[in-house]
Amino acid sequence: MDRPVLHIGNKQLSSWSLRPWLALRKAGIAFDEHMIPLDRPESRAALEAASPGGTVPVLETGGVAIWDSLAICEWAAERNPILWPADPDIRGQARSVTAAMHSGYSALRNACPMDLRRTAAPVTLDDAVRRDVVAIQAVWAAVRRSGDGPFLFGRWSIADAFYTPVAARFHHFAIELDPASQAYCDTLLADEDYRDWFDAAQREDLLPPGHSHA
Numbered sequence: 293m294d295r296p297v298l299h300i301g302n303k304q305l306s307s308w309s310l311r312p313w314l315a316l317r318k319a320g321i322a323f324d325e326h327m328i329p330l331d332r333p334e335s336r337a338a339l340e341a342a343s344p345g346g347t348v349p350v351l352e353t354g355g356v357a358i359w360d361s362l363a364i365c366e367w368a369a370e371r372n373p374i375l376w377p378a379d380p381d382i383r384g385q386a387r388s389v390t391a392a393m394h395s396g397y398s399a400l401r402n403a404c405p406m407d408l409r410r411t412a413a414p415v416t417l418d419d420a421v422r423r424d425v426v427a428i429q430a431v432w433a434a435v436r437r438s439g440d441g442p443f444l445f446g447r448w449s450i451a452d453a454f455y456t457p458v459a460a461r462f463h464h465f466a467i468e469l470d471p472a473s474q475a476y477c478d479t480l481l482a483d484e485d486y487r488d489w490f491d492a493a494q495r496e497d498l499l500p501p502g503h504s505h506a
Contacts, residue, residue, distance in 0.1 A: 296323045296353035298364070299342045301330040306407040306458035309349040310489055312364035317485045321374035329498040332437075362394050362458035365450045377445045386451045389435055389444065393454040400424035408493040413468040428458060429473045430435040434441045436472070442479040456480045 298316060300309035316323050328348055335397040336346070337503045345359035351367060354420070358364050369375040373426035375381045430453075432444065440446025444455070459477035461470060469477065480486065 296321070296351055297326055299328055299348050299352065300322050301328060301348045302496055302498045302500070303408060303489055304408050304496050306348060307329060307401075307460075308347075308361045308476055310406075310457055311361045311450075311453045311487075312351065312368070313489060314456060314485055315365040315368045315375055315450055317488075318448055318453075319368045319375055319428075321371060321460050323397060327498075332429045335354040360475050361449075362390065362454075366454060369450065374447075375450050375501075377447070377449060381460075382394055382445060385435055386445050389431055390454045391460065392431060397424045397428060397458075400428075400458070400461065404465045404467075406457045406460050408460060408490055409496075410464040412464050412466050417467070425467055425469075428455075432473055432476060433470075436476070442476070444476070444496045446484075452480060456483070456486055477481075 298313060300306055300313060329335060332387045343357040343359035347359060349361055349364060350357040351364045358367055377386050429483045435444055443452045445451060459480040462477055464480060
């Protein structure tokens with residue numbers, strides 16, 4: 293049986309690609325990786341060739357393409373349930389937290405895009421971004437299960453995959469957090485699999501035209 297192929301964007305920039313990449317790694321699923329550089333003249337054709345959605349990430353498996361980050365994570369969880377909490381009620385809560393990130397917090401995403409080679413420095417945040425930052429910390433505080441482990445639901449889960457790029461944004465834009473939220477972000481950014489992705493991002497030379505690290 294052929295190994296699945298995960299099509300991703302630049303590791304420096306593609307937060308949506310990072311999420312299922314982490315999930316596949318945590319699930320112990322062997323996969324091949326194919327990078328499609330973003331925001332280049334040839335990018336659109338390459339993206340459309342990879343999936344009908346014309347976006348990354350895309351998982352190519354069993355003769356089909358799965359082109360949504362959460363759908364790819366759910367595919368991985370069907371093969372290794374360790375990616376979600378075992379308790380069905382807590383699992384439902386973990387899915388709620390994940391879905392909130394999947395569909396929301398657009399002000400933060402637009403104002404503070406993930407750039408893993410950006411020098412950490414603060415920027416002026418408008419009210420909408422500040423509301424997102426407050427809301428995210430409130431969600432984390434509401435679900436964090438103290439004593440069970442350092443992640444949102446004790447053991448690492450897909451919820452943590454979805455908030456790892458948020459932690460990177462908070463770091464690179466030097467956004468001030470409450471102590472518990474900062475400790476959680478530090479945990480996410482110290483994770484061994486994330487560090488593999490981060491280190492690879494530092495070696496990339498795939499910036500779109502006109503992009504600056506500043």
